[in-house]
Amino acid sequence: MELKQVGEFGLIHLLKDNTIFDSSSVVIGIGDDTAVTLPTPRQLQLLTTDMLVEHVHFDLKTTTPWQLGYKAVAVNLSDIAAMGGIPKHAVISIAIPQQLDLEFIVGLYDGMKEICREFGVNIIGGDTVSSPHGLVINVTVVGEVEPTNLVRRSSAKVGDVIVITGTLGNSAAGLDLLTKGDWENYDFAWPLVTAHLTPRPQIKVGRAVAELGATSMNDISDGLASELNEIASASGVGMVIHEANIPLLSETIEAAGIFGKKAVDYALYGGEDFQLLFTIEPDKYKLLANLDLGIKVTAIGEVVEKDIGVLLIDSTGSQKHLEPRGYNHFRQEDLYVHI
Amino acid sequence: MELKQVGEFGLIHLLKDNTIFDSSSVVIGIGDDTAVTLPTPRQLQLLTTDMLVEHVHFDLKTTTPWQLGYKAVAVNLSDIAAMGGIPKHAVISIAIPQQLDLEFIVGLYDGMKEICREFGVNIIGGDTVSSPHGLVINVTVVGEVEPTNLVRRSSAKVGDVIVITGTLGNSAAGLDLLTKGDWENYDFAWPLVTAHLTPRPQIKVGRAVAELGATSMNDISDGLASELNEIASASGVGMVIHEANIPLLSETIEAAGIFGKKAVDYALYGGEDFQLLFTIEPDKYKLLANLDLGIKVTAIGEVVEKDIGVLLIDSTGSQKHLEPRGYNHFRQEDLYVHI
Numbered sequence: 001m002e003l004k005q006v007g008e009f010g011l012i013h014l015l016k017d018n019t020i021f022d023s024s025s026v027v028i029g030i031g032d033d034t035a036v037t038l039p040t041p042r043q044l045q046l047l048t049t050d051m052l053v054e055h056v057h058f059d060l061k062t063t064t065p066w067q068l069g070y071k072a073v074a075v076n077l078s079d080i081a082a083m084g085g086i087p088k089h090a091v092i093s094i095a096i097p098q099q100l101d102l103e104f105i106v107g108l109y110d111g112m113k114e115i116c117r118e119f120g121v122n123i124i125g126g127d128t129v130s131s132p133h134g135l136v137i138n139v140t141v142v143g144e145v146e147p148t149n150l151v152r153r154s155s156a157k158v159g160d161v162i163v164i165t166g167t168l169g170n171s172a173a174g175l176d177l178l179t180k181g182d183w184e185n186y187d188f189a190w191p192l193v194t195a196h197l198t199p200r201p202q203i204k205v206g207r208a209v210a211e212l213g214a215t216s217m218n219d220i221s222d223g224l225a226s227e228l229n230e231i232a233s234a235s236g237v238g239m240v241i242h243e244a245n246i247p248l249l250s251e252t253i254e255a256a257g258i259f260g261k262k263a264v265d266y267a268l269y270g271g272e273d274f275q276l277l278f279t280i281e282p283d284k285y286k287l288l289a290n291l292d293l294g295i296k297v298t299a300i301g302e303v304v305e306k307d308i309g310v311l312l313i314d315s316t317g318s319q320k321h322l323e324p325r326g327y328n329h330f331r332q333e334d335l336y337v338h339i
Numbered sequence: 340m341e342l343k344q345v346g347e348f349g350l351i352h353l354l355k356d357n358t359i360f361d362s363s364s365v366v367i368g369i370g371d372d373t374a375v376t377l378p379t380p381r382q383l384q385l386l387t388t389d390m391l392v393e394h395v396h397f398d399l400k401t402t403t404p405w406q407l408g409y410k411a412v413a414v415n416l417s418d419i420a421a422m423g424g425i426p427k428h429a430v431i432s433i434a435i436p437q438q439l440d441l442e443f444i445v446g447l448y449d450g451m452k453e454i455c456r457e458f459g460v461n462i463i464g465g466d467t468v469s470s471p472h473g474l475v476i477n478v479t480v481v482g483e484v485e486p487t488n489l490v491r492r493s494s495a496k497v498g499d500v501i502v503i504t505g506t507l508g509n510s511a512a513g514l515d516l517l518t519k520g521d522w523e524n525y526d527f528a529w530p531l532v533t534a535h536l537t538p539r540p541q542i543k544v545g546r547a548v549a550e551l552g553a554t555s556m557n558d559i560s561d562g563l564a565s566e567l568n569e570i571a572s573a574s575g576v577g578m579v580i581h582e583a584n585i586p587l588l589s590e591t592i593e594a595a596g597i598f599g600k601k602a603v604d605y606a607l608y609g610g611e612d613f614q615l616l617f618t619i620e621p622d623k624y625k626l627l628a629n630l631d632l633g634i635k636v637t638a639i640g641e642v643v644e645k646d647i648g649v650l651l652i653d654s655t656g657s658q659k660h661l662e663p664r665g666y667n668h669f670r671q672e673d674l675y676v677h678i
Contacts, residue, residue: 027383031573032492033421033558034387034482039378044366047464048373049479051432055471082372093390093477125386132394133472138432140388140479143373153371219372234370 001102011128014102015109019116019123025088026122035124037089037142044150046143048079054134062178065104067197068137069111075221076141077119077201078274082219083152084210085145087121087203093138095131108137119203149210151278156216156235160279160303163288165205165295167247168224169263170195172270173255186258188251199274205293209278212287217278223271228310229324231279238308241301241322244315268312269325279303340441350467353441354448358455358462364427365461374463376428376481383489385482387418393473401517404443406536407476408450414560415480416458416540417613421558422491423549424484426460426542432477434470447476458542488549490617495555495574499618499642502627504544504634506586507563508602509534511609512594525597527590538613544632548617551626556617562610567649568663570618577647580640580661583654607651608664618642 003011016030027036039045052058052072063071073090080087092112096105116123121141174196177183183193206217216235218227224246228239246267256263267273280288288297310322342350355369366375378384391397391411402410412429419426431451435444455462460480513535516522522532545556555574557566563585567578587602595602606612619627627636649661 027489028491033418033556034385034424036422036484036489037384037386039382039384041380043378045376045378045384045481046373047376047428047430047479047481049430049432049464049466049477051434051466051468051475051477053434053468053470053475056434056469079372083375085373089386091386091388091479093388095390095392095395095475125388127388127390127477129390129392130395131392131475136390136392136434136470136475138388138390138466138477138479140386140430142384142386142481145375150366150375152367217372 003096003102003105006102011105014106018113021117021122022120026124029122029124035089035091037124040144043144044147046080046083046085046145047140048076049138049140050075051136051138053136060135063197065107066111069108070115070198072137072139073112073115073121073141074199074201074274076139077115077121077203078199078219078221080141080143081201081203081206082217082276083143083145084149084206084214084217085143086207087119087141087143089122089124089142090116091124091140092126094126095129095136097131097133097135100135119201145210151210151214151217153216153218153231154234156231156237156279156303158237158303158305159282160215161282161285161299162239162241162277162279162301162303163285163297163299164220164224164247164275164277165202165297166273166275167249167252168220168273168275169248169252169266169270171199171272172266173252176259177255188254191249191251192255196272199272201274202276202295205295205297206276208291208293209280209288212280212284214278214280217276220273220275220277221271223269224277225268225322226271226324227277228322231277232310236306238304238306239301239310240304240308240313241311242313245298245300247296247298268322342435342441342444345441350444353445357452360456360461361459365463368461368463374428374430376463379483382483383486385419385422385424385484386479387415388477388479389414390475390477392475399474402536404446405450408447409454409537411476411478412451412454412460412480413538413540413613415478416454416460416542417538417558417560419480419482420540420542420545421556421615422482422484423488423545423553423556424482425546426458426480426482428461428463428481429455430463430479431465433465434468434475436470436472436474439474458540484549490549490553490556492555492557492570493573495570495576495618495642497576497642497644498621499554500621500624500638501578501580501616501618501640501642502624502636502638503559503563503586503614503616504541504636505612505614506588506591507559507612507614508591508605508609509588510538510611511605512591515598516594527593530588530590531594535611538611540613541615541634544634544636545615547630547632548619548627551619551623553617553619556615559612559614559616560610562608563616564607564661565663566616567661570616571649575645577643577645578640578649579643579647579652580650581652584637584639586635586637607661
């Protein structure tokens with residue numbers, strides 16, 4: 001069915017069902033000039049926005065509408081996780097090209113609603129417009145955090161342990177497989193492709209390490225090298241990490257073999273893993289083992305004096321400076337900036 | 340200068356100056372995973388988002404980048420005004436096509452910063468990405484309102500006076516002139532073109548009538564007919580308005596003559612005026628005359644029983660039902676939905 005057949009009110013009606021998952025904080029959802037919410041007293045408000053553009057951030061040949069909707073919200077929740085926060089509400093704008101049918105839009109929203117249901121996030125408004133060219137999705141998420149749990153990227157201290165959640169490089173390896181096209185033929189492809197198409201925001205572990213006293217945190221959207229440099233620069237410190245400590249899936253190593261790449265480069269420069277990178281005092285790092293985080297955490301290095309810079313030490317003991325280049329930062333060919 | 344010559348950090352550096360106009364409520368602005376704000380205690384939070392797409396919502400041949408930036412923020416502030424609220428913070432996503440140069444982007448942000456400065460709104464984050472086709476701008480604004488001042492669109496009561504601010508139809512007449520192309524030749528064109536390109540959100544009058552006890556309010560983004568129907572439908576009432584009472588600029592009447600249109604149709608179906616439409620008890624309406632609103636307000640009709648519907652009475656006394664069609668609701672050719 002085409003969109004114009006259902007018209008404005010038909011589309012709103014289809015989309016607005018199952019959008020409120022925590023009604024206690026919603027005064028008005030979809031259907032007035034603005035959404036109206038009740039903030040939790042004595043909490044800070046978090047606000048983040050991400051725009052996904054067809055042919056830049058995604059390709060409709062390699063993602064289902066459901067996966068795309070899930071990811072469009074996930075990348076924002078990941079930013080909330082990196083502050084130690086709890087996501088609360090989302091507003092969603094989409095510019096829809098004429099060739100997309102109603103089924104596509106419903107699938108897209110179903111993916112958004114699924115991740116919102118999972119994390120208790122309310123969809124409380126948006127804007128739906130036509131696009132003369134590709135699909136554009138913009139999601140804005142509001143979150144909350146207790147002032148004592150807010151984790152900035154600017155407070156890493158010399159002597160802190162550098163820690164990451166999960167494994168890195170999966171998403172970039174998955175993207176290589178999706179771009180190649182016959183990934184179904186490889187036994188090892190599934191976790192990589194899944195990591196790329198439907199990344200999971202690390203809300204739970206973000207909360208836990210914030211409560212424990214992480215000194216800085218970023219979500220890994222642009223590759224480990226880029227994120228390390230961001231924290232180092234914002235905190236006025238240096239960073240030394242050990243290549244052998246970066247956790248990689250065996251599947252990522254297999255994929256790297258196919259493409260003649262180094263698996264660790266997927267982790268360092270690949271991006272879109274949406275794991276968390278954080279720094280924490282060594283004593284507190286030891287306490288992480290006692291917590292139910294739901295995901296593995298790995299110490300990969302230590303925070304050092306600023307003049308040392310951001311260094312990678314490889315298995316032979318030789319060291320190199322890690323440049324802050326990431327997956328999407330094709331500065332000469334493209335522009336992709338998160339401000 | 341081209342964007343790729345300044346790179347990521349150069350662009351952020353250029354854009355992040357002069358973005359905080361009320362620092363008391365900003366904990367972290369541009370430069371971390373999310374913005375962090377301090378909400379005012381005991382206030383409700385308002386959230387609204389609008390996406391503007393090149394060739395759908397604007398044409399770079401008829402707007403300067405400064406005007407476009409101003410308007411992209413203005414349309415969101417207008418939604419905050421319609422709730423009786425105060426705008427506080429904005430996050431801005433833009434997808435930039437390669438052919439736009441740095442000067443364009445700086446001009447666009449200068450227009451955004453000007454309206455933000457004017458209304459004390461902080462720009463606290465965003466996302467800047469590349470676009471393979473046209474320019475896309477998405478602005479999300481957070482506002483606040485005291486629970487007692489919140490004005491919904493669903494609480495109009497039979498017997499209320501229907502009131503609008505300013506004059507209507509200016510923007511649509513201005514768009515006709517801009518589309519025609521030689522508007523500089525017409526003495527009367529300037530206020531109309533200005534109304535279309537740089538609409539002013541009616542924050543001050545929105546606050547004043549909310550405090551006085553307006554029973555319902557909408558901003559007039561889709562034409563008076565559409566907004567009357569929205570309030571009538573949400574409130575379960577009917578509306579009767581008098582054509583002779585709709586305030587029109589003489590310039591709008593002149594423009595209508597050129598295009599062989601009825602001036603009042605610009606007001607009813609034109610849209611993008613961003614004036615306020617509200618309902619209020621007759622006794623309270625009289626008190627408006629004592630207030631310094633900074634803009635004329637005009638009673639155009641009264642709220643009636645639901646089964647009467649939404650009626651327009653013309654100067655001969657004959658009446659017709661007002662259909663909820665507005666400027667952007669080309670349901671058969673296009674899709675433009677605000678949810």
